[in-house]
Structures are given as C-alpha cells and as structure tokens.
Amino acid sequence: MARRRAGLSSFPEGWSMWLFSARSLTSFPRKRFCRHSRASGNPVTCAIKTLGSRFRGDDECALRSAVARLGVGLVLSGALVACGFHLRGEAHYTFDTLFLNSPAAQPLTTDLKRSLEGIGTAQLVPSPETAQVILDITSVENNKQILSLSGGGKVREFLLTKRVLFRVRDSAGNDWLPTSEVLVRRSYTYNDTEALAREAQEQRLWREMQDDAVAQIVRRLQQAKKPA
Numbered sequence: 109m110a111r112r113r114a115g116l117s118s119f120p121e122g123w124s125m126w127l128f129s130a131r132s133l134t135s136f137p138r139k140r141f142c143r144h145s146r147a148s149g150n151p152v153t154c155a156i157k158t159l160g161s162r163f164r165g166d167d168e169c170a171l172r173s174a175v176a177r178l179g180v181g182l183v184l185s186g187a188l189v190a191c192g193f194h195l196r197g198e199a200h201y202t203f204d205t206l207f208l209n210s211p212a213a214q215p216l217t218t219d220l221k222r223s224l225e226g227i228g229t230a231q232l233v234p235s236p237e238t239a240q241v242i243l244d245i246t247s248v249e250n251n252k253q254i255l256s257l258s259g260g261g262k263v264r265e266f267l268l269t270k271r272v273l274f275r276v277r278d279s280a281g282n283d284w285l286p287t288s289e290v291l292v293r294r295s296y297t298y299n300d301t302e303a304l305a306r307e308a309q310e311q312r313l314w315r316e317m318q319d320d321a322v323a324q325i326v327r328r329l330q331q332a333k334k335p336a
Contacts, residue, residue: 199228199330203284206230206329207239216248216272219322228326241284241332243325247273250314255295268294268310270317274325276332285332290324292317 208224210217224232233239248271255265270292276285294313298306 199326201228201230201329202333203230203240205233205238205240207233207236207242208245209236209242210245214245214248216245216318216322219318220245220325223322223326228329230329236279239279241276241278243329244275244277245272246275246287247271252310262300263298265295265297266310268296268313268317270314270321272321272325274328276329278335282335284334285328288328290321290328292320292324 206224208217208221210220221232224230236242249269251269251271253267253269254263255267258264270290272290273287274290275283275287277283294317296306296309296313
C-alpha cells in the first residue's frame with residue numbers, strides 16, 4: 109500500500125482519483141499502468157496509451173456503430189425540423205394574390221395582415237384591383253358574460269367569447285369561400301380580492317383568443333376554391 113501511494117504521489121492533485129477510477133472501469137493490470145506512467149511521466153499520456161489499447165476489435169466496431177446511429181439520428185432530426193417548418197410556414201392556396209378588406213382600426217386586422225405576409229403560396233397585395241381574391245372581415249365581436257355565481261351571489265366565473273365572420277370572393281362578387289364563422293371561447297375564475305391579477309389574466313386570454321382566431325382564418329383560407 110505504501111508503494112502504491114508513493115507511486116501516485118508524483119501525479120498532480122486530482123489525477124490519482126481519476127486514474128484509480130479508470131483502472132476500476134477497464135480492469136487493466138497495475139504493473140502495465142505504472143510502466144506507462146514511469147516511461148512518460150505524464151498522467152494524460154499514460155491514460156491515453158492504456159485506454160487506447162482497450163478499444164480494439166469488438167470495442168472499435170461498437171464505437172463505429174454508435175457513431176453511425178448518431179449520424180442517422182441527426183439526419184432524421186433535421187428532416188423532421190424541415191418538415192415541421194414546411195407545414196407551419198407553407199400553406200397552399202388555390203389563388204395567387206389576396207387583398208385583406210378589414211377596418212384598419214380593428215386590432216384583428218394588424219395581426220391577420222402580419223400572419224398573411226410571407227406565409228404560404230399567396231401574395232398579399234395592397235389593392236383589390238390587383239387581387240385575385242378578396243378576404244372580407246365582415247364582423248368581429250367580443251363578448252364577456254357571467255358564467256357562474258358563488259353561494260353569496262358574487263361572480264365566480266366569466267366566459268369570454270370572440271366571434272369573427274369572414275368571406276373570400278373575387279372582384280365580381282363570386283364566392284370562393286362563403287361566409288364562415290370562427291368562434292373562440294375562454295373562461296376564468298374571478299375573485300374581487302384579486303381584481304388586478306384577474307384583469308391581467310383577462311387581457312392575456314383576449315390576446316390568446318385573437319391569436320387563435322387569426323390562425324383559424326389562415327387555415328380556412330386553404331379551403332377557398334374558384335367557383336365553377
């Protein structure tokens with residue numbers, strides 16, 4: 109034991125534990141280990157020489173197999189990411205150009221315009237005269253109503269509803285997509301002792317509902333077809 113400690117005392121601090129752990133994992137002989145350490149005087153060289161002699165034959169085949177599996181996994185991951193991006197960002201429409209007919213002051217208009225720009229196969233144009241089809245946002249309604257009351261008659265739950273009516277037509281008035289409805293609902297519990305927190309929650313829900321409504325409209329546009 110004294111000889112073993114003396115042999116390891118020449119290594120830098122922390123190397124002795126690393127070398128003993130490596131020996132226990134690979135089960136190489138101590139004499140061979142010490143010969144490398146005396147010859148090189150470098151614990152890193154010793155470890156590389158000793159462990160390198162173990163990774164041959166079946167171990168080398170296993171290493172190559174692991175690298176091959178990793179390469180296949182990376183290729184598949186890249187393909188999935190690419191496909192996912194294609195599905196989200198490349199909507200295919202039956203029309204080439206689109207004009208958004210919606211009040212500029214309507215918050216939905218800004219979000220819908222942003223979603224339509226640069227998405228899918230159709231181009232958003234600034235005037236109806238140059239558009240193959242026109243997207244009319246005919247109605248946007250936001251409604252808040254009491255959903256339930258507590259035993260004391262106080263409001264316990266609210267229901268938020270967003271309703272959007274839209275239509276896709278050409279300049280001649282022919283329907284590519286008849287008037288359709290998008291309906292989004294959210295509910296939340298209310299406590300008058302946490303009024304500020306509940307108000308912030310309500311605003312967040314309205315934001316989520318608008319995003320949901322915009323996404324549904326963009327998807328529905330893929331159903332538009334040129335009239336026979």
